[in-house]
Amino acid sequence: MKKSKSVYVCQNCGFRQSKWAGRCPECDGWNSMVEEAVRTETAKDRRAFAGDPGEPVPLGSVSADRGERIPSGMGEMDRVLGGGIVPGSLVLIGGDPGIGKSTLLLQLCGHISTKKPVLYVSGEESAGQIKMRAERLGVKSDTLLLYTETSVEMIIQKIADIKPAVVVIDSIQTMFTEAAGSAPGSVGQLRESAAILMQVSKKTGVPIFLVGHVTKEGAIAGPRVLEHIVDTVLYFEGDRDHFFRILRSVKNRFGSTHEMGVFEMRESGLTEVANPSEIFMSRNLDVPSGSVVTCILSGTRPILVEIQALVTGTSFGNPRRTAVGFDYNRLALLAAILQKRAGLVLDQEDIYVSAAGGVRVEDPGADLALAAAIVGSFQNRAARKSSMFVGEVGLGGELRPVSSLSLRVKEAARMGLKRAYVPKGSPLGDVGSSLEIIEVGHVGSLAELMF
Ligand code: TYD
Ligand code: MG
Numbered sequence: 001m002k003k004s005k006s007v008y009v010c011q012n013c014g015f016r017q018s019k020w021a022g023r024c025p026e027c028d029g030w031n032s033m034v035e036e037a038v039r040t041e042t043a044k045d046r047r048a049f050a051g052d053p054g055e056p057v058p059l060g061s062v063s064a065d066r067g068e069r070i071p072s073g074m075g076e077m078d079r080v081l082g083g084g085i086v087p088g089s090l091v092l093i094g095g096d097p098g099i100g101k102s103t104l105l106l107q108l109c110g111h112i113s114t115k116k117p118v119l120y121v122s123g124e125e126s127a128g129q130i131k132m133r134a135e136r137l138g139v140k141s142d143t144l145l146l147y148t149e150t151s152v153e154m155i156i157q158k159i160a161d162i163k164p165a166v167v168v169i170d171s172i173q174t175m176f177t178e179a180a181g182s183a184p185g186s187v188g189q190l191r192e193s194a195a196i197l198m199q200v201s202k203k204t205g206v207p208i209f210l211v212g213h214v215t216k217e218g219a220i221a222g223p224r225v226l227e228h229i230v231d232t233v234l235y236f237e238g239d240r241d242h243f244f245r246i247l248r249s250v251k252n253r254f255g256s257t258h259e260m261g262v263f264e265m266r267e268s269g270l271t272e273v274a275n276p277s278e279i280f281m282s283r284n285l286d287v288p289s290g291s292v293v294t295c296i297l298s299g300t301r302p303i304l305v306e307i308q309a310l311v312t313g314t315s316f317g318n319p320r321r322t323a324v325g326f327d328y329n330r331l332a333l334l335a336a337i338l339q340k341r342a343g344l345v346l347d348q349e350d351i352y353v354s355a356a357g358g359v360r361v362e363d364p365g366a367d368l369a370l371a372a373a374i375v376g377s378f379q380n381r382a383a384r385k386s387s388m389f390v391g392e393v394g395l396g397g398e399l400r401p402v403s404s405l406s407l408r409v410k411e412a413a414r415m416g417l418k419r420a421y422v423p424k425g426s427p428l429g430d431v432g433s434s435l436e437i438i439e440v441g442h443v444g445s446l447a448e449l450m451f
Helices: 043-050 075-081 101-112 127-137 152-162 187-204 223-229 328-342 364-379 405-414 443-450
Strands: 006-010 033-037 090-095 118-122 144-147 166-170 208-213 232-237 244-252 260-266 269-272 291-298 301-313 321-324 349-355 387-389 419-423 436-440
Touching: 006 187, 033 187, 075 232, 075 244, 075 260, 090 101, 090 187, 090 223, 101 118, 101 127, 101 166, 101 208, 101 269, 118 127, 118 152, 127 144, 144 152, 152 166, 152 187, 187 208, 187 223, 291 364, 291 405, 301 364, 301 405, 321 328, 328 349, 328 364, 328 443, 349 364, 364 387, 364 419, 364 443, 387 405, 405 419, 436 443
Parallel strands: 090 208, 090 232, 118 144, 118 166, 166 208, 291 387, 321 349, 387 419, 419 436
Antiparallel strands: 006 033, 232 244, 244 260, 260 269, 291 301, 301 349
16 A cells, blocks of 8 residues: 555644544644645664764763853843753744744844854844844844845755854744745644754754744644754743733753743843842732732742732622633632632632732742732731732642742842741741741631731
């Protein structure tokens, strides 16, 4: 039987099968399966390209790739990358249109090009448009080379000729390679282009940044295919109406994925926010009910974040739960725990919660603050001024210790808070005496302690 030479690939999720289907069996997307030619690549082809002899070597004789990291010129960016740009790495930066990806990377190029040539490839904007942005940012350099091209083969050629310190590809969705037998813009093109660029970066040692567009659902188009290929995946987020932008890492082969970098978008580009606690905490001293402060850990850095809840009677049978910056299920779970273990009748109440400044709170240590915000809004009483709430809440309503509590308490003291509500029995070590420590054993006792 003749072997099939094509495969059908879902343009949403990258799922592949040999037969066409109207609906992708993996992600249930309609009309997303597109035929692509199968490229038969032999092991020899790949070796010739990657240039390694392919012999197993003893671990002991391998020298660790501890090459110098290249500073990006932005401390916040270096932090997220795990200490600077790793030579030969492929980094994907995803984010909504207009969030500032091109701005961030142009600033990075501006900094690095003061020492070495940098190649900025744009498939979206003309050199003139980029020049206009560069003028706004005050970036001017004769070693920042702009290249408006979409052919991966041409770009590889230029990388070999110029040997730049860093390459930026803005964006990977606009790139086209002859190696993929599929239409421009398809997942096949995306995967093939990224795979080729990965080999180029590994072979030449030149770090490459890819800009990736995000789909309506908030994932980088063809997300699985790209995330598997690249070394590091960063998301650039934030409310477009807010000025703050957060750079988060969701995958990093060279560092922690818990770090986040905070920037502010100004007239003259992105500036770093070195003290994020200041912006995510309200400076308003008359705190309304349902507004409390917690401390989340971002990598090793503690950041104070204001959490707000609004609890109001529902007008429909089904009470609403809406979470901005939190996992929706976590909110539903906490509401259920408060109802069952603390006697709060929430099943006729709508609950809205949000974290300030567009921060995404994933730290379970914020549970106690979320609970305190809900209790405060439900009772319509403001929590005691200058308090911080930290602790994980278990299903029984009990409080569990959190990691690095002393670091968080110190940050609260540094920011001038007066008391910290922490899980009972937490080892605190030496945190000084400037803060009153209030131990909470169970969510049921929160209402007695917090007002
Ligand atoms: P951009 O980097 O083009 O976004 P992306 O590449 O992610 O699509 O950023 C565009 C937005 O940033 C635009 O709405 C204007 C704003 N901006 C500033 O506020 N100040 C600046 O100095 C620059 C260059 C852009
Ligand atoms: Mg752009």
